[in-house]
Every structure is written in structure tokens, then in C-alpha cells.
Amino acid sequence: MSISRHATAHWEGDFKSGKGQLSTPQSGLMDKVGYGFNSRFGDEKGTNPEELIAAAHAGCFTMALSAKLTEAGHPPTRIDTRAEVDLSMEGGPSLSQIRLQVEAQVPGIDDAKFQSIAKDAEKNCPVSKALSAVPISMEATLRS
Known part of the structure; x- marks a missing residue:
């Protein structure tokens, strides 16, 4: 069985002053959400x-x-789960690190067992596998 999902991107203009829109028509979650140079590199x-x-990784890992x-x-x-994705500009833009x-x-689990299971989930969730070229670290805390 295979499941396919899709999103669309539309862009108008040059890299720095242009504007884009992202949509997720299947879920309707995003409909022409804006993105551009200043939402990526500015505030x-x-x-x-x-x-x-980061959202995809946090969701996939958590599941x-x-x-x-x-x-x-x-x-x-x-x-x-909080996922932080770093974009490095050294040597050209690239994803340099992901922190989960x-x-x-x-209930009913000790910390050692929890850490082992969390590490397994971090290594084997589909998004972690897809992002394996980027260093991924994880900090897992068990609360009572």
C-alpha cells in the first residue's frame, strides 16, 4: 500500500522581492499561505x-x-515535541541541524526503556529517514 500527499507552491517575481503562496489542497490546512525571502530570512x-x-518532523516523530x-x-x-531546523548560510544555504x-x-515505564524507545522512533520515523543527510539530535524527557 502506498499513500500519496501533495502540496503546491506558486511564486511571482525575483528571489528577494518576489512572493509565493503554498497550499495543501487535500487537507485544506494551508490555502495560499504567503512565503518569501523576508519570511524565510527575516521576520x-x-x-x-x-x-x-520542522512541523512535519515533529508530527511524524511524535506519532x-x-x-x-x-x-x-x-x-x-x-x-x-518541538523540532528546530537550522538553515546555515555558510558555503551556500543548507539545513545544518535538526533538534528534537x-x-x-x-505510565508504567522507566526512563531507560523510554529513552531507548524514543531513540528508535527518532531514527526510524519516515521524516527522520528522509532527512538523514542532516544531523539530528534528540532530547527526551519523561514526566510523571
Whole structure:
């Protein structure tokens, strides 16, 4: 079985003064959301590719962690993940680092087991695999 999702991008103008729009027609979550040079490299309102990658990674990792914890007999009460994606300008723009920070409440599990499962989820969620060319670090905290 294969699942396909898509998004669209529209751009008008040159790199620095041009403007773009991103849409996710299947879900309707984004409809012509603005993006451009200043929302990517400055503080103008709008989204940017790095923010969208961070959202995708946080969501994918969190679902993978929930699945792996549940498979291990420890369904989580809650999981909160923050993903930070760094864009380096040295030697040309490139994604230089991704940091995952996760905090979870998981009844009946010890920290060592939780850390092991979290590391497995970090390595094996589909987005982590797709981004394997970028260094990924993770900090996992188990809350009672």
C-alpha cells in the first residue's frame, strides 16, 4: 500500500522581492499561505520551508513514538515535541541541524526503556529517514 500527499507552491517575481503562496489542497490546512525571502530570512509574517520541515518532523516523530510506546505495552498519556531546523548560510544555504525536544507522560515505564524507545522512533520515523543527510539530535524527557 502506498499513500500519496501533495502540496503546491506558486511564486511571482525575483528571489528577494518576489512572493509565493503554498497550499495543501487535500487537507485544506494551508490555502495560499504567503512565503518569501523576508519570511524565510527575516521576520516578516508567513511561513518558510524550514518551519514546514520542522512541523512535519515533529508530527511524524511524535506519532512514531506513540506507536512504539504502545507496541511496547506503554501507551502514552501525552507527548509534546518541538523540532528546530537550522538553515546555515555558510558555503551556500543548507539545513545544518535538526533538534528534537520531546517531553512525554508514559505510565508504567522507566526512563531507560523510554529513552531507548524514543531513540528508535527518532531514527526510524519516515521524516527522520528522509532527512538523514542532516544531523539530528534528540532530547527526551519523561514526566510523571
